[in-house]
Amino acid sequence: MGGFLQSNSAARSAVCLNVTALTTGKGYLLNWSCVCLPWFSGPLNLCSGEFSLNSKWIKIFVLTISKNKTFLSLFFFPRNFFTKRTKELKPAVQSAPGWKLFGKVPPRENLPKDSKIIQQEYEARTGRMYKPPPPSTRRKNIEFEPLSTTALILEDRPANLPAKSVEEALRHRQEYDEMVAEAKKREIKEAHKRKKIMRERFKQEDNIASAMVIWINEILPNWEGMRATRRVRELWWQGLPPSVRGKVWSLAVGNELNITPELYEIFLSRAKERWKSFSETNSENDVEDVSASVADREASLELIKLDISRTFPSLYIFQKGGPYHDLLHSVLGAYTCYRPDVGYVQGMSFIAAVLILNLEEADAFIAFANLLNKPCQLAFFRVDHSMMLKYFAAFEVFFEENLPKLFLHFKSYSLTPDIYLIDWIFTLYSKSLPLDLACRVWDVFCRDGEEFLFRTGLGILRLYEDILLQMDFIHIAQFLTKLPEDITSEKLFSCIAAIQMQNSNKKWAQVFASLMKDNKEGDKNHSPALKS
Amino acid sequence: MAGGEGPVSGVAESREHLFKVLVIGELGVGKTSIIKRYVHQLFSQHYRATIGVDFALKVINWDSKTLVRLQLWDIAGQERFGNMTRVYYKEAVGAFVVFDVTRGSTFEAVSKWKHDLDSKVLLPNGSPIPAVLLANKCDQKKDGSQNLSQMDQFCREGGFIGWFETSAKDNINIDEAARFLVENILANYKTFPNEENDVGKPKLDLDPLKAESKSQCC
Numbered sequence: 029m030g031g032f033l034q035s036n037s038a039a040r041s042a043v044c045l046n047v048t049a050l051t052t053g054k055g056y057l058l059n060w061s062c063v064c065l066p067w068f069s070g071p072l073n074l075c076s077g078e079f080s081l082n083s084k085w086i087k088i089f090v091l092t093i094s095k096n097k098t099f100l101s102l103f104f105f106p107r108n109f110f111t112k113r114t115k116e117l118k119p120a121v122q123s124a125p126g127w128k129l130f131g132k133v134p135p136r137e138n139l140p141k142d143s144k145i146i147q148q149e150y151e152a153r154t155g156r157m158y159k160p161p162p163p164s165t166r167r168k169n170i171e172f173e174p175l176s177t178t179a180l181i182l183e184d185r186p187a188n189l190p191a192k193s194v195e196e197a198l199r200h201r202q203e204y205d206e207m208v209a210e211a212k213k214r215e216i217k218e219a220h221k222r223k224k225i226m227r228e229r230f231k232q233e234d235n236i237a238s239a240m241v242i243w244i245n246e247i248l249p250n251w252e253g254m255r256a257t258r259r260v261r262e263l264w265w266q267g268l269p270p271s272v273r274g275k276v277w278s279l280a281v282g283n284e285l286n287i288t289p290e291l292y293e294i295f296l297s298r299a300k301e302r303w304k305s306f307s308e309t310n311s312e313n314d315v316e317d318v319s320a321s322v323a324d325r326e327a328s329l330e331l332i333k334l335d336i337s338r339t340f341p342s343l344y345i346f347q348k349g350g351p352y353h354d355l356l357h358s359v360l361g362a363y364t365c366y367r368p369d370v371g372y373v374q375g376m377s378f379i380a381a382v383l384i385l386n387l388e389e390a391d392a393f394i395a396f397a398n399l400l401n402k403p404c405q406l407a408f409f410r411v412d413h414s415m416m417l418k419y420f421a422a423f424e425v426f427f428e429e430n431l432p433k434l435f436l437h438f439k440s441y442s443l444t445p446d447i448y449l450i451d452w453i454f455t456l457y458s459k460s461l462p463l464d465l466a467c468r469v470w471d472v473f474c475r476d477g478e479e480f481l482f483r484t485g486l487g488i489l490r491l492y493e494d495i496l497l498q499m500d501f502i503h504i505a506q507f508l509t510k511l512p513e514d515i516t517s518e519k520l521f522s523c524i525a526a527i528q529m530q531n532s533n534k535k536w537a538q539v540f541a542s543l544m545k546d547n548k549e550g551d552k553n554h555s556p557a558l559k560s
Numbered sequence: 561m562a563g564g565e566g567p568v569s570g571v572a573e574s575r576e577h578l579f580k581v582l583v584i585g586e587l588g589v590g591k592t593s594i595i596k597r598y599v600h601q602l603f604s605q606h607y608r609a610t611i612g613v614d615f616a617l618k619v620i621n622w623d624s625k626t627l628v629r630l631q632l633w634d635i636a637g638q639e640r641f642g643n644m645t646r647v648y649y650k651e652a653v654g655a656f657v658v659f660d661v662t663r664g665s666t667f668e669a670v671s672k673w674k675h676d677l678d679s680k681v682l683l684p685n686g687s688p689i690p691a692v693l694l695a696n697k698c699d700q701k702k703d704g705s706q707n708l709s710q711m712d713q714f715c716r717e718g719g720f721i722g723w724f725e726t727s728a729k730d731n732i733n734i735d736e737a738a739r740f741l742v743e744n745i746l747a748n749y750k751t752f753p754n755e756e757n758d759v760g761k762p763k764l765d766l767d768p769l770k771a772e773s774k775s776q777c778c
Contacts, residue, residue, distance in 0.1 A: 330665075331638065334588040341606035374587070374638045375611045413643045446647055450612030459608060502631050505615040 240269035248272065251279055261475065267517070268471045274386035280474035281398050289390035292362055299361030303329060328372040332360045339377040340463070346381055355384050359393050366397060373409045375454030376400070382458045382470065404478035408453055419453070420445040422540045423482045429531050430486055434493050441501040445485075448508035452485055460509075465517050479529055479536040487524030491515070574625040579745050580651055581630055584673050585658035586666040587637035590696040593728035594658060595634050598738055603729050610636045613648050620742065628742055639669075642676065649680040654745045655691040656737070657720070661701045674718055683748060690744040692737055693723035699730045 185192060192200070242263065247254050254260050268276050306329055336356050337347050345352045359380045364372050379399065383392040400409055407415035423445050428435040438444075451460060456473065458466040473480045488511065489496065496504055529536050583591045592607045592614065599616045614634040622628045633652070635645050657673050659666040670693065678688045693715060715723050721744050724737040 331587055335609050338588075338607065338609040341608060371640075373640055374609055374636060377609070411640050411644055416644065444647070446644070447613065450644070454611045459611065502615060502617050502629075506617065509612075509614050 235266070236269045239263060239266065240271055243269060243272045243276070248275065248279075255280070264475050265472060265521075267468045270386075270467075273467065273471070274383075274388075274391070277383075277470065277474050278387065278391055278395050281395050283394055283398055285394075285398055285401060287366075287394045287397055289394075291366075292390045292393045295362040295365045296358055298365045299329075299358070302365070303361065306330075328364050329361065331374070332357065332364070332372050332377070335372075335374060335377045336360070339381050343463075346377075352381070352384055355389055355392075356381055358389065359384065359396060362393055363397060363400075367400075370400070370406075370409055373411070373454075375451075375459075376409065378455040378458045382456075382463075382466065386467075402478065404453070404481070408450075416446075418540065418543050419478075419482070420449060421543050422536065423449060423485065425531050425539050425543075426482065426486060426527070426529060426536070427489070430527050431489055431493060434489060434496060437497055438504070441504070443501055443504055447505050449485060451509060452488075453481055456481065457484060460511050461515065461520075462513065465515065465520065468517050468521070482536070483527050483529055484520075484524055486527045487520055490527060491520055491523040574627060576627045576629065577746070577749070578629045578631065579653050579742070580633065581741065581745075582633050582635060582649060582652045582655040582677070583658065584635050584655060584677065585637060585694075586639075586660070586663075586669045586673075589637065589658045589660040589663075589666050590728050591634050591637065591656075591658050594656070594694065594696060594726065594734055595632050597728040597731055598734050599632070601731075603731070610634055612636055612641075613645070618738070622742070622746070626746075628746075630738070630742070639672075646680050649677065652681050652689055653683065653748070654689055654741050656694050656741065657691055658694045658696050660697050661695050661725070662697055667695075671718055674720070678719070685751075688719055690721045690741060690748065691719070692741045693718070693720045694737060695723060695725045697727060697729070698725040698732060699727040701725075 184197075247260055247263075264276075336353060339346045339356065341347060344350055346356050347353060356377065360372055360376060363370075363376070363380075380392065380396050383395050383399075386392075387395060399405060404419060406412075407419065424435070427438075427445075456466070457469045460466075461469065469480070469484050473484075476483075488508075492507070496507065499507065531539055534542070583595060585591055587609075592610055593603060595614075595616045596602050596604070596607070599618045613636065616632040616634065618630040618632060620628040620630065633648055635641075635648055655677055657670055657677070659670050661667075674691060677691060681689055683689055695711075711723055715721075722737075722740055724733045724740070726733045726737060728734065
């Protein structure tokens with residue numbers, strides 16, 4: 029029960045609390061063996077206390093008895109306070125006698141007092157009930173906002189000890205002032221930063237709002253006439269407003285296949301029949317005497333079921349019981365009936381999911397089927413290996429052109445595009461980039477076509493070039509198959525913009541076409557690792 | 561002993577090995593989960609489907625003078641990708657073939673995966689790379705599935721060096737299976753003429769064979 033508070037000037041900056049606590053009904057009755065608090069400059073005798081804590085805060089009442097005075101003081105600390113070295117907190121003591129509330133005007137009537145009264149006073153002063161601040165701001169409060177720190181500090185040494193010298197008192201006061209000033213400065217800086225972020229967000233929202241008006245009132249009504257104009261293309265690059273995104277994607281992808289909503293319904297009902305018969309045969313016997321093609325199709329249906337729950341799992345909307353689970357199932361099922369030659373291929377679930385997030389069901393299906401009918405997507409989803417090699421080879425031509433140093437670095441590890449590009453191209457970046465950023469890539473992909481998928485890949489490599497140059501094979505491979513989550517659209521798009529899709533005056537399509545020709549003539553393969 | 565990540569010990573004669581290990585098997589059998597459990601000691605119901613290939617690195621302080629870096633290649637399970645994934649098999653020295661004990665069809669596909677493996681990659685001496693069969697999701701097993709001697713026989717006939725019942729969810733037998741595979745890979749290394757005997761002798765007294773609820777053949 030008894031004990032003492034002691035400070036050791038050498039250890040002032042190292043805050044430590046070493047207590048043996050006896051549990052009492054409410055909190056802990058303390059047996060202080062040693063407490064070194066940074067702002068104590070002299071030893072105190074005979075101190076007993078009680079402290080209580082919740083998960084994040086420690087509240088300490090300390091009753092200090094010295095020869096002729098008794099102090100009751102109250103401290104609040106974040107739990108991690110005692111294990112953390114806090115350089116910010118320097119000794120700070122004012123010359124006026126007694127204690128003062130850290131960072132606040134000192135209460136003068138400082139004699140024996142019930143801890144509750146102190147707390148009430150504190151609450152009245154700060155205008156709030158004592159409650160641990162909300163989780164997100166807890167640490168900030170301590171580090172940047174001295175005003176919310178409620179520790180009482182001793183301004184003078186207790187009467188039983190030699191008083192501070194004038195110089196010492198002055199120095200302590202100065203240190204205290206500096207500390208408060210420093211913390212205030214930081215507080216202001218933080219506030220400025222927050223304001224700046226808010227300003228940027230408002231600006232962005234304004235931009236989106238005004239862009240939306242332009243898209244709805246001017247561009248969409250005159251789509252064919254305006255889509256290729258410079259102004260529209262520039263606006264398009266900035267990112268489509270979410271409210272028109274689906275519409276613009278639909279228009280840009282087009283409907284070469286002339287799929288109608290009715291046709292979708294027909295394929296959907298076929299898919300449903302098939303699921304029904306599949307679940308029946310499956311429960312009776314383990315799919316044995318069925319022909320290979322039927323087994324394949326059924327395997328496709330089984331795969332869809334498995335993959336749907338693994339599509340954007342963190343959103344919890346495509347999983348079983350989620351609002352879009354059946355929708356995703358329907359679109360993918362209808363597609364396997366519409367294109368049995370392609371069937372379901374992993375990666376499709378991500379593409380369908382992104383479309384479902386932006387379009388109505390039938391429109392999502394129409395866009396999905398047409399998107400997968402583009403040459404590049406068809407090559408990948410049919411796993412046409414030789415065509416995929418052409419795409420990788422074309423990618424490498426522009427890789428070498430734009431990022432020669434990194435290109436050589438990758439070469440030295442035989443790190444070929446099939447290590448990282450497969451995932452990026454199959455899912456159109458929807459798995460590897462944050463969803464909002466992936467949608468922005470889709471925006472420009474709808475504008476520029478397949479070339480932009482490869483340009484985005486180069487943009488990612490450029491963004492992380494410096495880091496990648498320091499890495500070896502396995503770390504590059506791990507990095508590129510799991511990109512950092514804090515990647516921002518500003519940074520990525522400025523890197524993509526810096527990628528020149530021009531190789532000795534040849535554009536992507538020309539480079540690709542000449543690779544196709546080369547290969548027909550049995551020429552060399554540009555992706556050595558893929559030679560089999 | 562094995563299993564911890566850490567720096568190379570400062571012993572002069574210490575050896576470092578880099579082994580490429582493939583993890584293959586049907587879609588959704590838990591390949592990614594097994595790797596995450598093994599490397600990061602984590603399990604989640606919410607892994608995304610693997611497209612193409614994912615990677616992980618496990619550093620093992622095998623013994624006082626042997627450091628093993630396991631490069632794990634987590635290969636997408638859809639059969640359709642078969643052709644495309646040939647390049648991923650190159651230079652692998654070991655493999656896990658995984659199936660899901662709750663889905664019979666994934667066990668039926670095991671032979672196909674093993675055959676695929678042997679047709680795409682061989683050890684420098686021309687023999688198949690050591691492969692361990694993992695019967696995953698054993699925490700959800702309905703009783704009365706394969707019996708142990710049948711599995712042993714299946715392994716012998718299929719050319720697996722052993723099999724383990726595993727659960728990434730409950731962390732059952734994953735470290736044991738990995739240790740067993742690495743022992744075999746190290747033993748293969750010893751037999752290569754250019755590798756001499758300075759490969760830290762893999763200690764065989766680690767008791768990998770006594771982990772409960774599994775058996776091994778060969």
